[in-house]
Amino acid sequence: AQSVTQLDSHVSVSEGTPVLLRCNYSSSYSPSLFWYVQHPNKGLQLLLKYTSAATLVKGINGFEAEFKKSETSFHLTKPSAHMSDAAEYFCVVSGGGGSQGNLIFGKGTKLSVKP
């Protein structure tokens, strides 16, 4: 069975400093992995997704994530935080194995950005 664990429920950074949001996954299959972002009172927007083509995945708004199979991790990073990055971020694994593409969500990491 697939599962995903976001290691921090809340991360606070200062504007202009790096962002690291941590995610570990468990999967019986070669996983599909995603990061979604949710701004306050908004829907979910896809930031980036992992395909088997490349382990370093670049997404929108300067975010990227690295798939590390040996560590079963898919951490999200950004070199320099912006105030507009304040939001909740979800690490997601696709169910795979005939589950009709069902997504399994982590519990989310709330990112605060201080001026």
Place this chain on the structure above:
Amino acid sequence: NAGVTQTPKFQVLKTGQSMTLQCAQDMNHNSMYWYRQDPGMGLRLIYYSASEGTTDKGEVPNGYNVSRLNKREFSLRLESAAPSQTSVYFCASRGLAGGLTGTDTQYFGPGTRLTVL
């Protein structure tokens, strides 16, 4: 191209009342999903529909029913609302994106914020 739309945006119900949440997508996707989002819980799958005419239970189906009316529309019904169903409900549809490896992506609607008193 509106993507995934949901109605209503907000709703307040009394315990025992019924209502239907509507979802439509204009991306010609086969698969559609209903999730609920509760604080600290992420999103949990209620029901999904892999194609027109089929529906299946997800992680938390109790108290809900769904109808896949046609390829575009997928509705979620609460027959007798309970306070435990207070939540934000998201509809999603799934289609191929970036198609190099067939990895597909779910696209989400804006959500319905439901309060049951």
